[in-house]
Amino acid sequence: MPDTQLREVRQPKAHDSAIKQITGEARYIDDQREPAGLLHCYPGKASIASGKVVAMDLSAVAAAPGVVSLIKVADIPGKNDCSPIFGDDPIISEGQITFHGQVIFAVLAETRDQARWAAQLAKVEYEEEKAFISVEQANSNDSTVLPDYQMGRGDVVVDLAKASNRLQGHLEIGGQDHFYLEGHVSMVEPGEDGDMLVHCSTQHPTEAQHQVADCLGVPHHAVEVRIRRMGGGFGGKESQSGQWACLAAIGAKMTGHPVKIRLDRDDDMILTGKRHEFEASYDVGFDNQGRIEAIDLTLLGRCGHSADLSGAICDRAMMHSDNAYFLPSVAIHSRRLRTHTVSNTAFRGFGGPQGVLSIERVMDHIASSLGIDALEVRKVNLYGDEGRNTTPYEMEVFDNIAPELIEQLEASSNYQNRRAEVVEFNRKNKYLKKGLSLTPVKFGISFTATHMNQAGALVHVYGDGSIGLNHGGTEMGQGLYVKVAQVVADSFGIDLERVKITSTTTAKVPNTSPTAASSGADLNGMAAKIAADEIRGRLAEFAAGLFQASKDDVRFENNEVVVGTERLDFTDLVKKAIFARVSLSSTGYYKTPEIQWDVATGTGKPFFYFAYGAAVSEVTIDCFTGEYKVDRVDILHDVGHSLNPAIDKGQIEGGFIQGMGWLTTEELKWDDKGRLRTHAPSTYKIPTATDTPDVFNVDLFKGDGNRAETIYRSKAVGEPPLMLGIAVFSALTNAVVNATGRMPKLNAPATPEAVLLALRDGDYLV
Amino acid sequence: MTSRSAIRFWFRGELQVIEDFQPTETVLDFLRLRQSACGTKEGCAEGDCGACTVAVVRPVGEELRIEAVNACIQFLGTLDGSVLFTVEDLKMEGDELHPVQAAMVKHHGSQCGFCTPGIVMSLFAQTHQNRPADRAELEDCLAGNLCRCTGYKPILDAGIDATAVATDTAEIYRETISEIHDEGELLAGDEGRFFAAPTCKSSLLKLVAEHPDATLFSGATDVGLWHTKLFRKLPKLIYLGRVKELLAIDESAHELRLGGAVSYERARGAFGALDSDIEELIRRLGSTQVRNAGTIGGNIANGSPIGDTPPILIALGASITLESIRGARTLPLEDFFIEYGKQDRAADEVLTEIIVPKLSHSQRFRCFKLAKRYDQDISSVMTGFCFTIEEGKIVESKLAFGGMAGTPKRATNTEAALRGKTLEEACSLVENLSSDFVPMDDHRASADYRMISAQNLLKKALIELSEEEKVATRLKPREAIHA
Structure with a gap:
């Protein structure tokens, strides 16, 4: 359907339960009688x-x-x-x-x-x-839940030896509840x-x-x-x-x-399990502009006591350790470590964030070693034209908009002037130091387990023209239900209010995949559209018969059916159709095309497409204590042609803050007995309203829509924005580099303690 | 004086008269289990997430206050004499949404919706200020409401919209409240298991003498968790929040006297006026919900080594009064803390008053709270510094710390080292703190970090106070702190 005929899709509709949520009427399981x-x-x-x-x-x-x-x-x-x-x-x-x-x-x-x-x-x-509690204990004892895995290309040993510059580094990445x-x-x-x-x-x-x-x-x-x-x-x-x-x-x-x-x-x-702790170790070779020539990267994932989803999570970490950058000669090693701790599990990004953070640290490290702005290093490493457009797992980056998106954000955030202001601020200030960073995100969309990329839906049209909609996706706040309802409403040319969204149940749609991997709207939106379009086809055929017209001349718009000059209320058509014994119920089934993965070679096209975004963060740190403040954040994020810009913006803002929390104040601490010491909000600190940036500009990238054929050319939005929060970690790193003049030992999360100890590690004392 | 055995409060326009309740029954359990009023959610059951936020209107002396509180750790008996509002109460006539609700919908302020009822109630309470709130006020209003979905931006925007149009004050409930407000003592239960709420000091002290094993509490921001998290049996509860002498705030030219049951939020005006650092500390202490319920008296009496106010009070030279039917005694606050878990309070004694001397002209004060998160976090290190400076030299100092030992404690060695020194000279002496403390090492902060940052915070205070230094030392400048 052309965009001009869309009435509900693309509109900033409220969450389906917004009114019920703010009045307390929305029932959760514990609220049921x-x-x-x-x-x-x-x-x-x-x-x-x-x-x-x-x-x-x-x-x-x-x-x-x-x-x-x-x-x-x-x-x-x-x-x-x-x-x-x-x-x-x-x-x-x-x-x-x-x-x-x-x-x-x-x-x-x-x-x-x-x-x-x-x-x-x-x-x-x-x-x-x-008991093995730490990554180190498990690694040195070869305690794993699943076999090690490798992917890459080229002869990294040789290429590293030939590289113009070379450095090694190590980053500990905390988990997240x-x-x-x-x-x-x-x-x-x-x-x-x-x-x-x-x-x-x-x-x-x-x-x-x-x-x-x-x-x-x-x-x-x-x-x-x-x-x-x-x-x-x-x-x-x-x-x-x-x-x-x-x-x-x-x-x-x-x-x-x-x-x-x-x-x-x-x-x-x-x-219950959490985001996997990771340790990343890298050996990278690069030219004098910072362009990577070869990299050897090891990712140790702390899986906990059982495998759970750790195989796919560690795979995704590997597949995202390129982020938006071309790695010509690359070896990625992954270990899936078994510890005597709760079994770590899926968490927004599913290993991707740990991979992205690893390579972003490499960018910051290269920049500080060359003494140039990290944005320049990032830019020269971006995926590009033929010859620089395949991932380490040999998938073509066919939809690369990162360079254009970054350029727009660099301009709209006034990056270069602000970089100069940061330098000036730091020259004048001894006790406060600023950092600034722009980091991109490229995130692969699809379950890497190919068989999971399928969805079903069930649509009923009732005699009064109201619609019952059911699909395999679940609603956890992300706005999936309203998005899919918007799609179905437009299939029938009726108001969104006429579509009843019903509970997800295995009795209506069987054999579903989890609502995960950001795929909810892509999969279920498409399945619901297929179901709705099937019924619409039957209604069109029936209407064509009524008015002696061709089926192709029947249009559904403004709650009416229009055939030439004839108009019929949608409800009236439905009533007539039931009387004429037309089936007004249909299932819909969708499977993502094109994707495939070869486990043996570690190559394939695991993703239908990529979602992109970038964020600029400016932070100030207090060198007495390591406390910090996020002064300003500018985000430009790609959601293709949005199904619902209000919902998408909410996902971007919320994802960013959640990612920021992961890398700043959210610290999981286990003692040597394996007891989690931070098991409540009194000790585990997610961001509050005060932690949000003083200035927070969020825009949707205006592009040509998804190049892959997705539901109304939209893009998945659940997970990718979480990685925008890496800009805050990178800006904190930059602030410490600006104070100390060298790459600090700064692990994630960068709590105030971690920042102060990093300053001291760089011999910067107040 | 009359005595009642049932609590009385307004809920859903009806007078609730409840005689049969467990002393530890929470407001949240009353709502969800007794009333099947499930709009109010349980997110953490420890007063940290705010999903259970409700608004309570209650008289304190002549004043009528509307306060957001955490229903999960608020005991039901504390509602006596009040009006309870929950998220279900907000719809106006003809199903019209309250301005807070309308703004939340307009700005897409809910996603999963589980924190939303609490957020709506925090904003609802805020609208009774009857004036537009700015972003900083709203961040403060919402510091006790965790949202994991939205990133808060749309909620802050909704708060700005809603407070711009809302025009209520707590006064509108005066008539309703007056119907049930009395001076009567409350004793619900029996000798072995009760919820008691005396209204004057003499009956309080008599009751405590009869039941030295009873648990005294005001806001239950700590005691509530003994019930919800620690599985402690608390058969006898004595609520201090209706004892009029303990609710008094008296100010003279030289000192401030706070009753033992004065909440942080009520103390904030006069206490925060002593120094802008204190104002900011109180603002950061807990959250709006915690400050509405919790008290400085409780912060002292529970003996925590990481309480926020004791280091400040010790630095200011505060003293406290303990009373029992045997009599009253006043002692310097610092002497109250004997060792970890042990305070100088007999079982029948009640902390009735905190006496805080005001700063003299020659005194300079600074206090800093250090925590993993800026708002609503328990301190890793808390400092209170008071310097008496004459002719450019430190003639006396009180340097008090929390989180550095088993009790809130002064750094006496460092105080001695600083005596007679200029501020500049003193800057190089902060490492003396290593001789005063062996800090704790836990999940909030390592011992190293506590020591280094304690030294640095002392240095920060000295740098700020030295006349020559005018460079920026803070993320949030002192001038930006508004009472």
Whole structure:
């Protein structure tokens, strides 16, 4: 459909639940009216990181007030596994403890407080074994969850030896807790025939359905997983929601009662995985302009105690360690390290951010070693024309708009003048130092596991002309539901308000992929359009018959059907169509074309296209304490032709702040016993309103739309903006370089402590 | 004096009279479990995320205040005599949205929506200031409301719009409140398990003497977590927030007297007026919700080594009064802290008053809070410095620190080293702090960082106070701090 005929798509429509959210009417799982006889489940946790349970006395737990029953590993009727792929995540430990906090039993009680309090009363004896907590411990002991992996091209050893300049560096990259405001929650209602209706706050209803069915030993058809909305997901509810649904389902099966489980914030943080910590080591050769000639990069990923999604996450880190830059001779090594900590998982960017940050550090390092502005180094390294347009995994960067986008942002942010002002400020100031940085993002869109790039939708047209819309995508705040509804409304030429968005459920659309990899709108928007267009085709054919016209002459616009000079209200057409026995329900199915991946060679076209963006950050640091302030941020981001510019802007701003938080104040600390010490907002600090930049300019890149054939030529927007936050880390690095005159030892997150110690490392004392 | 066994407050236009409740029942549990009023969310159950923010209108003396508070750690009994508003109450007649709600929709201020009810309520409370708020005020208003989706920009924009048109003050609720406001003592429960809210000091002291095992609290910003996180049984709760003597603020030319149950937010005006650094410290302490509930008395009495106000108060030379039915005694605040977890308070004593001397003409004051995050974070290092300077020399100094030892503590060695020195000379003596402290090492900060930054902060104060230096030393200049 040409843009001129779009009435809802491209409009800055409000989030589908905006009104309900601001009035408190939007219901999340824990807000649903509780069914009679509801029991509350709560997990009991291991208090060591590694070892065996020797004895477990649960008598005090069972005797506690309100306790109805206990769930032990032997009570699981089917498979004791809630892993997404590898079968290595027990729902309840079978005796071997692999991280501090691992579930060793669960309590069913009349109230949640009773269940929580009772779960503390277990007496457990352990035989402790050696625990690997840090990356270093795991790496030096070759403790891995999956085999090492390599990709690259050229003879890096030779090319490094030939390079005009060469340097080595190392960067530690911290993890990140999702800190979705709604923690994990599931409520399970048992039905007849052993069926289970599972309300689960999950980005992956199909996987939760499979896990619940498998742990109960029933067919998939016996389990329906339903989710209307989550209070945030960010990847944390992709593979790690199932465990809680399984525990509730097992409890429901045991007792015949409905069962709810909702983790306390601290337990949510202790019991569920986070963004992977990484350590990047590089050996890079470059010319006198800073143009990379060869690079050898090793990425160590801390996966935790099980594989979860770590294989694909570490792959994506490798595939993004080029970011927007051409690496002519390159070797990328990845290790997937096993530690005795919670199993790290998907988090917005899915390994990509760690890869991007690694190469951006290389850019900053090269610039400081040559004494030139890092933007110049970045620019000479960008992907370009033939010969400089293939990734390390041999995919052509066919849609490269990074040079143009960066040029526009450099101008609109007044970068060069501000660089001069920063130099002047730093000359005048001893105690405060400024840094400025522009960093780009290029992010590959598609699941790297090719088979996951598929989606289904179900559209019904009812007799009054209202539409029921369902698809496999889940709503976690990102605005997917309204975007897909906009697409469907335009298929029928009707107002958005006539499209009813219904809860995602495995009973309506089966075999779905998770809402992840930024792909929600690309996949489900297309599937819903296919379904809607199928019905529209039938209606067009019917209308053509009514008015003795050609099907191609039928137009749907302004809530009417127009055939030549004839006009008919959409509702009237629908009524007539039903009377004439026209089917007004259709599924839609979409799979992303063109993509493929060869695991053996580490080459292929894993991505349908790339999304681009760039950010300029200016920061000031306090050299007494390492505290800092983000003075100004300018962002230019590419969303193709936006489906909904308001929603997209919200994703960009929110993603940027979340990325900034990852690299600044959000610090995960484990002690040597493997206990997470930062397991609540009192100790784990995500950005507040005050941390946002004083000046914050965000614009959408005005280009020719997505060169790949996506839904109305839009681009995915969920993950890419997170990496814009790297501009803040790079600007902090720049501020320290400006103070000390050399590349500091500054790891991520750059907490005030890290910044002050970096200044001291560079011998800059107040 | 009359005594009641049921709490009374207004909710949804109806008078709630509740006699049967657990002393530790939270306002959030009342809403979600008793009332099935699930608009208000639980995000953390420790008063840090603000998803559970509700607005409470309550009289404090002659004043009527509307305050955003965290329902997750606010005990139900504290609502006695108040009006409780939640997000569901805001729709106006004919389903018209409140200006805050309308602005939130217009600016796309909600994404996942889970923090949204709390944010709406924080902004709702703010609109009762009856004046447009600027960005800085709104950041402050929202420091206790974490949002993980939006990056706050649209919410700040919504706040600017909403406060520009809203015209309410807490006064509009005066009539409603007056119907249930009385001086009556409250004792709900029995001898073994109760929620008590005495209204005068004498009955408070008598009650504490009878129940020295009871837990005294005001804002429950700490005690609330004993219940929600630490699983501690708290069968006997004595609420200080209605004891009129403990709510008094008295100011004379030379000193400020704060009752033991004066909230941070109420103290902010007079206390912050002592020095702009104190104003900024109080602004950064906790969040609006925490400052509305929490008290300086609690900050002292809980004995935390990382409380924000004790180092300031010690540097100012503050003293406190402890009272019991046996009598009253006043002691310098610094003597109250004996060692980690141990304070000079008998079980039957209540901290009734904090006496803060004002700065003299020859005194110069600085205080700095250092934390991982600028707003709403617990200090890694807290400093309070007071220098008496005569003829360019430091004749006396009080250098008090938090986060550097098991208690808030003065750096007596360094104070001695600085005596008689010029500010410039003193700058080279800050390393003496290593002889005063062996700082703690934890997830907030390493011992090294604490020591280095403590030295640097002392140096920063000295540099700022020396007449010659006019260079910028701060990210947020003192001149930019507004009371």
